[in-house]
Amino acid sequence: MKMHRVRYLKGPNYFSYKPTMWIELDLEELEFSPSNELPGFTEALLGTIPSLKDHTCSLGYPGGFVERLEKGTWMGHILEHMALELQYLAGIKVRRGKTLTSNKKGIYYVTYDCRESKSGLYAFEAAKDIVEKILTGAKSVDAGPYIEKIEDLYYTNKLGPSTEAIYNAAFAKQIPVERVGKDSLLRLGTGSKQKFVQATITSQTSFMxxxxxxxxxxxxxxxxxxxxxxxxxxxxxxxxxxxxxxxxxxxxxxxxxxxxxxxxxxxxxxxxxxxxxxxxxxxxxxxxxxxxxxxxxxxxxxxxxxxxxxxxxxxxxxxxxxxxxxxxxxxxxxxxxxxxxxxxxxxxxxxxxxxxxxxxxxxxxxxxxxxxxxxxxxxxxxxxxxxxxxxxxxxxxxxxxxxxxxxxxxxxxxxxxxxxxxxxxxxxxxxxxxxxxxxxxxxxxxxxxxxxxxxxxxxxxxxxxxxxxxxLFKTREDASIPIISVTGTNGKTTTTRMIKHFLERDGYTVGMTNSDGVYVGNETIDEGDCSGPISARKILSNPNVHAAVLETARGGILREGLAFRQCDVGIVTNVSEDHLGLEGIEDFGQLVKLKRLIPEVVMENGHCILNADDPEVVQMAEHTRGKVIFTSLFYTNHHIREAAEKGWTVWFLDEDNWISCIEDGNPKRLLPARDIPVTIEGKARHNISNLLQALAAAHSQGVPFEVLKEKALTFSPNSEQSKGRFNTYEVEGRKIIVDYAHNIAGLNAFFDTVRHFKTGSAITVISSPGDRQDHEIREMAKIAIRNSDRLIIREDEDLRGRGPYETANMMHAAALKEKGYSGKQISIIPQELKAYQEAWNLSAEGDTLLFLYEKHSVVNEFFSLVSGRKNVVARKII
CATH class of the missing domain: 3.30.470.20 (ATP-grasp fold, B domain)
Incomplete structure (x- = not known):
């Protein structure tokens, strides 16, 4: 058996709201040997850890796990139970575990509760060592030394009793609390409201x-x-x-x-x-x-x-x-x-x-x-x-x-x-x-x-x-700044940017994380894909921040769990097949459950904003304690109508294409959609969907209608406010549209908007992230060739597990085979900058160039080369 990857999921996660150990286990040859085919194994295991007899397992009664052993169960499941029981015998009160079977032969994902990461991991290593000794002939193994080491690791690395008592009290009061460093320093609260406790000295304690x-x-x-x-x-x-x-x-x-x-x-x-x-x-x-x-x-x-x-x-x-x-x-x-x-x-x-x-x-x-x-x-x-x-x-x-x-x-x-x-x-x-x-x-x-x-x-x-x-804090509100978490397959970044813009005002600093960076007010404090928990903590621990708007992507949840235990507003933009086959999320149902985590952690008096045009997202309303706000592009959507009849707040596009809201049974109209710049003359339907959710989030936080009108009219899809999201430029008679669409749903939405503005021949530069499934990569190529006169396939610098040219060749072959498009010019130019330059060289005045980028800095470099000056400003922005 081999342990390929280990993760400590500190925050709420796919498996539990509690800290969880996640291990990718390769059973190797034991994949073909369930417990009932291993002579003497069950007897030796129960002789080593007799208390396993009390485990109920999925059967729900004491002795259920022994029945599973006797009928035959696999080693990942066995190690899960052993890791839990060894911790319990060391005085660590843990109960929950779950082992998932991968689509890959012999690969299992073992998860179980742990209170502290080092003792939690060693519990699994100890279980594995015990099993291997039994498999090599031991009739029983002395578990005592293993249990003693687990106990020692736990008490060496956990919080001391005094600090732990304060931590537990904050947790019970729903005050955000986290340990800072390895000693006894606690941060209570978030952003501008945070305070500290070390042992029992508080940040209010006088040094003198x-x-x-x-x-x-x-x-x-x-x-x-x-x-x-x-x-x-x-x-x-x-x-x-x-x-x-x-x-x-x-x-x-x-x-x-x-x-x-x-x-x-x-x-x-x-x-x-x-x-x-x-x-x-x-x-x-x-x-x-x-x-x-x-x-x-x-x-x-x-x-x-x-x-x-x-x-x-x-x-x-x-x-x-x-x-x-x-x-x-x-x-x-x-x-x-x-x-x-x-x-x-x-x-x-x-x-x-x-x-x-x-x-x-x-x-x-x-x-x-x-x-x-x-x-x-x-x-x-x-x-x-x-x-x-x-x-x-x-x-x-x-x-x-x-x-x-x-x-x-x-x-x-x-x-x-x-x-x-x-x-x-x-x-x-x-x-x-x-x-x-x-x-x-x-x-x-x-x-x-x-x-x-x-x-x-x-x-x-x-x-x-x-x-x-x-x-230190009379109420949770005294301790926590508003946390707005945005998840979904597409539209997360645009939605977070708009919410930040809508919330900002003099003396009120909004912190934001998204797939481009980390922002505190007007300052960029980090760049790159910052949609995970590490980046979120930079905002939540910044003392200048009065509200946090956090893009929350699947990858960060799977790597570490959420950076927060509860949020005031949870938003799900949509859910479609994307990144399947990675990190144990191997089917669409699992992906839906993962995204549903955000509605689940919305606090009781918070708001859960759901896209009523997505049937999977609608069902998430059953899994939240927050007040549900539905949004829709269609005033005829029956979820919108039913919610309004119940007195719920809803946001939608009405029969006259106005952005509208019904609140407490009172209908209100904000603005015509086409007048709002981010909708791109009302043609970018996906942006309208994002706009509805952003407006709902800001309004739930007390932003008045009149302010929302002003804010909506001053947010534009340009490189300053919405970098890389349908940014349109006019350069020497050519129209250049830059976007980050990088999955099937996003690509369809992009081309659906492009068709309203395309002139001349369309030359598309595209790639696919290597961590997509093969059929997704091929489908992206087919969508691109259907909507392009010329197609240039590039490669991402980060191949995400693929070999050189593997993804590009797959896309090239799929585009060539697409019925009716085999005669179009299709080429592979792996370097991103050279691909943009080739598109420019192939173009003529009146043509449209579509750049689907990996690194926005390369787009800027292209504009610098073409225009002869750095930081080119678009001559025309639509």
Missing amino acids: AVENSCDKQMTKTLLAGAGIPVPEGETASSAEEVFEAADRVGFPLVIKPLNGNQGRGVYTNIKSREELFNIIHCMDTPENNFIVERYYEGHDYRLLVVDGELIAASMRLAPFVIGNGQDSIKALIEKENKNPLRGDGHEKPMSKIPINAIVSCHLEKSGLTLDSIPEPGKIVQVVGNANLSTGGQAIDVTDEVHPTIRDVAVTAAKAIGLDVAGVDFICPDISAQLDRKKATIVEVNAAPGIRMHHYPAKGKPRDVGKAIVDY
Whole structure:
């Protein structure tokens, strides 16, 4: 078996709205060996992973997968189930998988859920390795090491509990959220509305407040100045100064680094100079500046404040072990660290208890060492502080906090200037009124960990992540700029360009992606085919953008999924056979389902704009939560009439060829179609269809009718506003029409418009993308020769998997065989520029040259050569 291609579909995709692993698998010789023809295979597999017996598979009941194995199923399907189960056994809750059979013999497309890409991919590699061992004679395989590695990869690469809690809260609130980079930085929101969170520091957090909280002495100074109880203490920068400070403060006391965090280097309840001497000489910290302060008897509490409100409170317990009379303290710690809830650092709800000098120092205070063996039942505290990062536990006490203590915690956070703060509080009883002689605030922390509140050892979990998200964004509308996604087979680029033009106004920047580039307002920030998710993210993450208009092509969806989880407006222009046989989309029904993804992700209060003249697109109305707006070139279209009767909004071309709309039962007329430049005197029917959808999209976003009229009259099919889409030039008596039509439907629409404007002989320069099916390539050649007097076939620079001249020769042969056109001049000139030059040389005044380009820059180069100057401006634009 071989894995040819692997993809991690991060966003909503053809298979699922969740992150999905996609693998192209070649079974090779196993294509001829289903599971029931492999002696002993099923028994060995179930012996290796017994829990596969519970899989329901497509049969829908436990044991269904085993039935499939016994009756015979193929290895792609088996690996899918194994990859899911191995992840599940590693503690990753995944369920969905699907394996598709390709038209190519032995090729399968295996898809399954995963939460994180590296662990998700390794799960498949592990499944493949296990199967190969079984096939070479192993009666069973130890799956344990594979599961451990999956777990390790998952927790190493996933978000930590605190950041994940914020991510999940944003996700639940439908706030756009994504991880930026490999660490804990999150972007919440899009465009001009975006904000950031790193750990629990937000983009609203004051830098000065963070600096003040990191300086423990400054924290005490600010708190004391606000009348908040803090422990008496002094700073010291040497061992001698520590002892001098201890004498003045008095025992018992606490010593900690001046700029420490997460409880590192904190020693509490030091009762004598002897204990202090031992601690100083075994301290494992590079910090030379310390705080020596009074020790307060009582419980250690963490009070979590967000935006001036107490959200959660936990009582923290220092890490401990319970003796059994046999194991050393070190061995007992090692046993506790195997608790699945404990992990390295912050990866799991609790951290592992350290085995280091800090523990040794603390044990020395009680006359113990790591090698001591406690008697049965004896509780041994092994670290002096209760921080979770040093192995502590937390018990939720939020509902017990006395109002006076709540108020002092909120005041402390405000005094430091923190929007999100962890207030460390010592007192005998959190439910009793504040006693300033017995209670104190010892620290106010920026970037407080919140996993203790989400995963308490005892008590009610508190959703601090939600509180932080609610503080940053009251509603989804506060977080997300409008996202308008345009998909379909043809017309996507023209539609996106018009929508951008219609939405733009002073002080309102529209970002756009399409097959020509990425645009922010009037600035081009990238060029080329930019209709995929990488380009979309450039717009969604740009802080200057107030609205995003995104051309969403099939290729990007299949490579990575969508760049957004929901859109405000989803548009489907049409669906026709195109790019079939690629990336697992091998029939028309699959293509329709792929395009239907956009209507599916339209948000509940959004708008789904569908071409009512395309029967496949009409049916997508059943798969959206948005408000459906139908558009049509025909006022007699029964979908338009029925929708209008229901009170839906519809846009259409009326009996007088006016662009019209019915909204809330009220008919409105915009303009005569022929007066709108993009319709090319009303002859470009495909452009009228695109115009209707663009108008519907802009109007759904609040653009008034009068503004739409003005905008429609100022959008022209020229190289400035609609580059490469039926751009018409007059050069030395010749008419040159430049277009990007590159599939059957697009080519038919192009020539349908050309016939209204063609003069003299028509000389067409054309190619076909190599990733089209053979019959599509031949049909494009037939369409071209039917509508041309001379045909020049060129080659794309990107052959898309074809050999040199393969596509050109196929088109040449098809054109020659087309009945009634074999006598026409047909030639192959592979280079794009030379093909245009030959068309020019063959032409005479009055002729029409039709350039169907691959690279618009080559068209510009041709005009430069012909006119003798660069950046030629058309002498006449129709």
